[in-house]
Structure formats: structure tokens, C-alpha cells
Amino acid sequence: MKTKNRDFLRYIVLFLLFSIGMWQNISGNISYGSGLMGGAISVFIAITLKQRKLRKLEAQGLNTYDERAWFIAGRAAYFTYLTFALGSAFTVLLGSIWGPHILVNPYNFLGICLSLLVFLYICFYYYFNRKL
Amino acid sequence: MENRLRELREQNGFTQEDLAARVNVSRQTIISLEKGKYNPSIILAYRLAQIFHLPIEAVFVFEAGEE
Numbered sequence: 001m002k003t004k005n006r007d008f009l010r011y012i013v014l015f016l017l018f019s020i021g022m023w024q025n026i027s028g029n030i031s032y033g034s035g036l037m038g039g040a041i042s043v044f045i046a047i048t049l050k051q052r053k054l055r056k057l058e059a060q061g062l063n064t065y066d067e068r069a070w071f072i073a074g075r076a077a078y079f080t081y082l083t084f085a086l087g088s089a090f091t092v093l094l095g096s097i098w099g100p101h102i103l104v105n106p107y108n109f110l111g112i113c114l115s116l117l118v119f120l121y122i123c124f125y126y127y128f129n130r131k132l
Numbered sequence: 133m134e135n136r137l138r139e140l141r142e143q144n145g146f147t148q149e150d151l152a153a154r155v156n157v158s159r160q161t162i163i164s165l166e167k168g169k170y171n172p173s174i175i176l177a178y179r180l181a182q183i184f185h186l187p188i189e190a191v192f193v194f195e196a197g198e199e
């Protein structure tokens with residue numbers, strides 16, 4: 001997919017998320033709606049600033065998504081998967097023996113897992129970016 | 133893998149940014165290559181060697197047992 005198309009798709013998805021947030025706010029689910037709207041606005045600002053920086057570098061003939069960036073992304077993804085899988089296995093193992101039996105909302109649980117994965121990926125990306 | 137990138141770059145009067153732009157990578161990649169922290173792909177190594185009009189083995193020094 002071309003960069004322009006990808007950017008356009010990103011903005012469409014953000015707009016949809018923002019609309020869902022607004023709808024939820026109107027429907028009375030204010031905490032969820034506000035969170036979604038705030039998140040969509042934050043991501044929009046972050047993407048716009050990042051694109052501006054990338055365009056500036058591209059104008060100088062520099063490629064910001066070069067092979068080193070892909071190499072780091074691959075390593076970060078692998079270590080994220082490894083840490084998450086081992087951490088989950090360890091938690092299941094110990095939690096099944098000594099942990100309390102609690103009921104969780106599956107959507108909240110998935111959201112926490114997703115946040116954890118993104119957090120681990122960002123940490124590992126920055127770590128390998130500094131190391132390599 | 134050791135390399136003579138910094139030496140060759142300075143001999144040819146290129147800045148890290150110039151060299152990065154010539155081989156279409158980021159300046160950070162050139163910094164990592166010069167420090168020997170990152171090993172380039174064969175395509176990047178070939179492009180860099182081409183810039184200096186040298187064979188790859190004159191720029192990158194591969195020693196057995198490194199892989």
C-alpha cells in the first residue's frame with residue numbers, strides 16, 4: 001500500500017473511532033466515549049506531527065523506514081511475543097495454584113492485554129534502537 | 133563486522149547525512165554501521181561499496197566465526 005493511501009486509511013479509522021466515541025457519549029457511556037475521543041485526537045496529533053517530521057527527512061533524501069528500522073521492528077516484535085508468552089505462562093502456572101479466583105470482563109481483559117503488548121513493543125523498540 | 137566506513141567517508145569528504153542520502157537510509161543507520169553495531173544487508177553493503185568505487189570486501193571486513 002502506498003504511503004498516501006495508508007495515511008488516508010489511518011485518518012478514516014481515526015474519524016470512525018472519534019464518531020463511535022461521540023455516539024457513546026450521547027448514549028450515556030461517557031467514560032468510554034470520552035476515552036475513545038481523547039485517544040483518537042491524541043493519535044491524530046501524534047500521526048500528523050510524525051508525518052511532518054518524516055516528510056522533512058524525506059525531502060533531504062533520507063529514508064526513515066530503512067532496513068535498520070525494519071530489523072529493529074522485527075526484533076522488538078519477537079521479544080514482545082517472547083516476553084508476553086513467557087509472562088502469561090508463568091502467571092497462569094502460579095495463578096492456577098495460588099491466585100485468587102476472580103471474574104473479569106473479557107473486553108477489559110483483552111484491552112489490558114493489547115495495551116501490554118503495545119507497551120512491551122514500544123519499550124523493546126526503544127531499547128534496540130539505542131543498542132543498535 | 134568491522135568496516136572502514138568512517139575512514140572512507142571522511143577521505144571522500146562526505147558527512148553522515150550526505151552518505152545516508154546517497155544510499156537512501158537514515159543517518160542513524162550510518163552511525164550504527166560506523167560503530168559496528170549493525171551489519172548491513174548485502175544490498176546496502178554493495179551500494180556503500182559502489183559509492184567509494186571499491187569492492188565490498190575493501191569496505192567491510194568479515195572474519196570467520198562472526199556469523
